[in-house]
Every structure is written in C-alpha cells, then in structure tokens.
Amino acid sequence: MPTLHWIGKDKVVSHHQDVPYRVLEHKYGFAAGKGEQSVPTNSGNKIIHGDNLEALKSLLPEYEGKIKCIYIDPPYNTGNESWVYNDNVNHPKIKKWLGEVVGKDGEDLTRHDKWLCMMYPRLKLLHKLLADDGAIFISIDDNEQANLKLICDEIFGSNNFVSNIIWRSSDNSNNDSKQFSVDYNHTLVFSKRRNWLSNKLLRNAQQSSHYKNPDNDPRGPYFDGNPISSPNYRENLCYDLVTPDGKIIKHPKNGWRWSKESLEYKLNTGEIRFNESYTNIKRRTYLNEQKGLPPSNLWIDLEETGHNRNAKYDLVKIFEESSSKNVFQTPKPSKFIDKIIKVCCGKSDIILDSFAGSGTTAHAVLNLNKQDGGNRKFILVEMEDYANEITAERVKRVAKGYGTGAKAVAGTGGAFDFYELGLPLFDENQNLNEKVGLTKIKEYIWFSETRTSFSERLNAEVQSSQSINEDYKLGVKDGTVYYFIYEKDKLTTLDFDALELIKTKGEQYVIYADNCLLPKDFMARKNIIFKKIPRDITRF
Helix, strand or coil: CCCCCCCCHHHHCCHHHCCCCEEEEEEEEEECCCEEECCCCCCCCEEEECCHHHHHHHHHHHHCCCEEEEEECCCCCCCECCCCCCECCCCHHHHHHHHHHCHHHHHHCCHHHHHHHHHHHHHHHHHHHEEEEEEEEEEECCCCHHHHHHHHHHHHCHHHEEEEEEEECCCCCCCCCCCCCCCEEEEEEEECCCCCCCCCECCCHHHHCCCECCCCCCCCCEEEECCCCCCCCCHHHCCCEECCCCCEECCCCCCCCCCHHHHHHHHHHCCEEECCCCCCEEEEEEHHHCCCECCCCEECCHHHHCCHHHHHHHHHHHHCHHHHHHCCCCCCCHHHHHHHHHHHCCCCCEEEECCCCCCHHHHHHHHHHHHHCCCCEEEEEECCHHHHHHHHHHHHHHHHEECCHHHCEECCCCEEEEEEEEEECECCCCCECHHHCHHHHHHHHHHHHHCCCHHHHHHHHHHCCCCCCCCCEEEEECCEEEEECCCCCCCCEECCCHHHHCCCCCCEEEEEECEECCCHHHHHHCCEEEEECCCCCCCC
C-alpha cells in the first residue's frame, strides 16, 4: 500500500500514546426549561473546551470503541487566517505543539507538513474511539484531500475506505473565480471494519415518482419491470411459458428466478403479468413494499443537504443581527450533518465532533431527536475561546428556542454538560498527580478496569443492596470486586492485615496498592489479583 512521508512524520506516528491524560472539569450543566445549573445533567451530551488532541485522550476510558459516528470538519489549510474559525495551522497553539513534539525539524515544515503533523495523532485517537460498526466522515477541500486520503488509508486501512461524498456546498457559481468556480467539498468516509453497512435512506419524491397506479390497484402505486432471471443455472428453472393466446416465451439463459409452480401462482395473483404484446412477462413492484435506498455519494440537492450560505443565514437568525459579525463564514448546514447521522446512526447512538466550530453537529442531533423521539448523544470538542460563547450558546438557543414573532423557532429540548480540560492525571515522573483529587483518580481506575462510569457503579450497588461504607472499595462488576488502597501521604501494602478491609464478597478481587506481601499461592487460591500503584495502572 502506498504511504505518505513528510517532514516530522517520525515524531508524530506514535505521539498519541504520549499525550497526557487530563481529567475533565465540569463547569456547568444546561437543560432546556431550566437553564444553567452547577450540578451535572448526566444527559450524556458533552461540550468540551480545550485542545482536541488532549480532549480525545481524556474520552478514551469511557468511550473507546463506543462512538458510532464521528464527523469532523478540520482546518482546510487554505492559508486564510481572517475568520473567527482559524482555517490554518499557524495557530499559536498548533505552533507551540509542533515546537514541543516535532522539535527543530518543525522550523523547516511547509504548511502541508504542519497540517499532516497536526492531523495524524488526532486521527489515531479518533480511530480508537470509533465503534467496530461505526464510521468517520471527514469534510475537506482540494488543498489537503489527497494527503488526507493517504493518511486515513494508513490509519483506518485502505480496505476500510467507504466513499468520497461530493457535497455541493455553494448555491451559485463564483463569478469572481479566475480559474474554476469551487462549488463542492469532499467528505471522506472510512469505517472501523470492512463489513460496515450504511443505513438505507427513505425515498424522496423524485425517487418515488415513477411508481404509478393507473388501474387503482388496491396495493397502491407500483412499477412494472422485467422479472429477474436466476443468477445461477438450474435445470428446474429452465422452462418455457405459454401465453393466453398460445405464444411461447422462451426461458432466460439461466432460467427464471422461480419454479414453474411459483411463477404460475404469481401470474394468477397479478404480481407477475404478461406484457401487452405477450412477448415477455413483467413483475409488479409496489412502493409500499420497498425499503430505503443506499445513500448516493453525490449530494447535490440543495434542499436536501443545504449549503454554506443558508447555513450562515441560519446562524445569523440564531444569534440575531447584532451578533452576525461573529458568525462563521462557511459553517456546515445542519441538514448536511442530519443526513450523515441518518446514514450512520440508530436512534440511541453517540456522535462525536472534535472540530466543533459553531456547534452544527449538536444542532443536527437535537433536531433529529425531536423529529423521531430518538435519544442520540453528542460530544463536541472545541479548542478556541468561543467554545462557550458561540458553540455552547448555539446549542442552548436551539434547545430552548430562539427568535420572536413569526420568525420564532421552537426549541428542540435537550441538555448538555460543559467541561474544561483539567490537570493531567500523571505527573512528569508518571506518578499519580494528587492535585486532581482522589475522586478523579478513582473514576479513572474504575473506567480503566470496567469501561463503565462511576455513577453506573453506584446505581448498580444501590439497586442490589450491596453498598457498604468502605473507603478503599471502588465497586463490583460482573462478580469482580475492585479495591484501590491508596493514601496521599504514605505507602500502602496489601498484606493479611489489609485483607481485613475487604468486606464485600466476590468471585474475584482486583486490589491496587503500593506493595504486596501476600504469598502468590494464597492469592491464587483466593482469586486475588494485585496491581501495583502506579506501575499497573492502565495508560490510555
């Protein structure tokens, strides 16, 4: 498989493993009808302000392999730095990161090298977060499309390339263009596994228009087409038909698709009919029996998927005219994201957007949930300072409704929690960073062992009446009891005295401590697994 090489690649191919795990600091929750609140909403919807590389790492314990749909609209690397959304890799934070990770080689990087260095470790983490039955959709233009395809082939696997969706992003040609008017963008689609299947989409009016009902068939509109012949030769399917007027219709090369008895039955019921000249037969296909269609990779219907100009107009309406000067120049329309979600997701899946921008992805999720009663969840990550005043603010207004009078738009409902990236869990010596607090450390350990949230652990124990006041106990999962014997100011030891602290019975015990003095044969008989702090704590 062809691979792409650029200056700095050797520094970033494994950099995702070195990215520090930072805790997420909850700042506030928001719920439509209630407004902001200090306690978490536990809605499952998250907006995170911070470097998306570190934010993606912080999502791994809870969400690794669980995200059904990832949509990202990364910088297109056009060199334009005049927008609210900085469409260039010369952002101060990116420059600082390149200097730290790539080092002196970064001084010689072209903007394409910089862009690839920026994207590669982020795509590696997104690959980890993607579910086995999920897909990632990446919007891009011709500046980096070819480079993006090659690094995605490397990270996701060339066999997992699904499609390059061509989306008509402009509703009119640019008369000021000196060469070609740019009227479309690419959206590359990759799956986690080769056998990924998209959802079928409902037929639109145009696709259904050739179904008619001229004879008032009680089964509704239909389409008459030639019956499908058998794909493989079978002797019992090779028979001739005799028409009502005595003509002979020869069988196809491999025979008919049905046995003689089945075909005669279909002729009697009217599902199969002779054509007007009695030279062939035709099959009546009813519209109400048809399932959806596989999505096309040509998205040019402006009514169906929207375009940049009406997406910008929608933002102006949401934020009102006084705020229009802060609106993005080329936001994605919610209709476009809406279609991506319909192609990829069910009604209760998680959608992640780690280049959140104006928050279109959350807008689309809330709209769809309102339309069909779904319970889809969104996770947005935005590194820029407008994460709260634009990204989160848009979601608030969409959820509670906006506009006045005839232009008022009803709210979708919904809730989310807003987070900032906090301190790293491990310090520069790879010891636990006690400044993050014991609760965050316990949450991390529990996630790393069980892939479930700390709140789920509490709910399960309350329901099963197993909750016992034990300072070191983390919880019980699938018969295994977890303990984290840790003290801030002293070393802890798992010995026979420490076993007196173990009050909950289980089929197996996983116990963290600084040291262990229990005999190995004793631990084997009692199904005790010792994990040394910090050596055996899982690193994501």
